[in-house]
Amino acid sequence: MGGIASSPVVPPHYVRTPPLRPRSENKRSRIVDAAMQHFAKHGYHAARVGDIANELGIAKGSIFQHFGSKDGLFFEVYKRAVRSFSKYLDAPAEVRAAGFFQVLYYWLVRTEHMLHEDWIPYRISLLGNYGTDLLLKREINRFLTTEDPYGTVAFVRFGLERGELRNDMDVEMIVSILDWTVERFQDALLTAELDPGLFRRQSEMPEKKEARIRQFLELLQRAIGTPSVIGKSRPEARKVAAEMRKAAAPVVGRQKL
Amino acid sequence: MGGIASSPVVPPHYVRTPPLRPRSENKRSRIVDAAMQHFAKHGYHAARVGDIANELGIAKGSIFQHFGSKDGLFFEVYKRAVRSFSKYLDAPAEVRAAGFFQVLYYWLVRTEHMLHEDWIPYRISLLGNYGTDLLLKREINRFLTTEDPYGTVAFVRFGLERGELRNDMDVEMIVSILDWTVERFQDALLTAELDPGLFRRQSEMPEKKEARIRQFLELLQRAIGTPSVIGKSRPEARKVAAEMRKAAAPVVGRQKL
DNA sequence: ATCCTTCTGTGACTTGGAGTCATCTATGGG
């Protein structure tokens, strides 16, 4: 066959490992900032490298000197955006104390607020996940697995140590399932751009969303949680949830998860 | 805020509703065929409309006359590719008789074979899901929800009627979860292009894959299956699976799911 | 047949943005 396996070799555009002087590092950073705005605002294709250069008052060639290509620039932007998100275990200590699924609940509820406050990095991650090119997407996946920017692996270990997650599956399996479903759930919850069915009809009413989140969490509990957790945590969960809702006003830091 | 919600309006390039003479329909079809080859082989960006026209011995302008833009052409290609896949309930009658999760197992096991036989439409669907543009992706999602080409909704109803799926969740929720996880699972199982972790280390050994599929199915059973199903179907499942493996040689028809 | 109208095809042309490169300028070390 060939085809998929033997797709063209990716040029090593993306990686940079020069000595990198301090002054230069500074400029790189400014470029990445400006580029993030443009990509977020216009999408990958409609964003123009020339415009970015204009806005910064520098020459277009300069950007190519630093990043090699538009793809390379976007990849840098993507990494910065994703790194700006919190990791799962960055939840407040009391939430962590309440357990794995409470942490998850915590972030899911906050997702919407976070988006409204700071939609730019979220949009960048959306572009990286769905809106560029398969070659770039592959690079992005490599990055995600090696760097684990959301701290999913540590989070899953946390759940395992507390005995809240089943230990009859590979950690990797749990991590993948969690990453996939949470990512898609958030996409569906948050954007009109991508909603393959979940919120087809009733995307408006807010307490419906709350119900969806609960449904989703319970589903995840059954899927990857230990049997004991499933029944047990329900009432306790409600209590913690109520507390959290009271304290929800001051949302700290930007966030995807 | 704005940003995400207020992204630029998509031009109605994609839809065509002219009277459409028979001769023209014929040519359209030939173009779509050739284009599918090119997109699959080179990816979205690297595929050239000019090349497609050359191969067919027609003028480039002709293609734009028919499809308005490269995006429009790709969208047509995508629809054809996805429609060529089987629906869940197209599984053989004996497999259907064995129940919801056996049907799922049936398709998951076959996925790899199907890919090797006929990788082109699969690659197209991959491009549509991850490798083009958010505007196009939105259009694609609209198509997927209205047309339900894999027959997921009917399949879920089938499971509900047989009492194999929980009835304490919205149908839409089950459909979405199924679509997401199966899609990603297949991507991870099948392509080196996209594998966010699942097959990171041991993507080779084949019986490991078999084990993964079982693990995944059991997980799904716990997540969306009725409690009774989970314990019950295990031994029965093995029996059916063994039978199916014997009869697996003649794979009929092309398939994604 | 002939005319007229409408649909279909054509290819030279325009547009516009990514990427290049010879040349210039700043920097810092000796």
Place this chain on the structure above:
DNA sequence: CCCATAGATGACTCCAAGTCACAGAAGGAT
């Protein structure tokens, strides 16, 4: 003060998408 090197520049090339004015068919109607 000089030189070597890193970094910046913008005019230029390249290339592919998309346009358009015109040129053939097809198909009625008379």
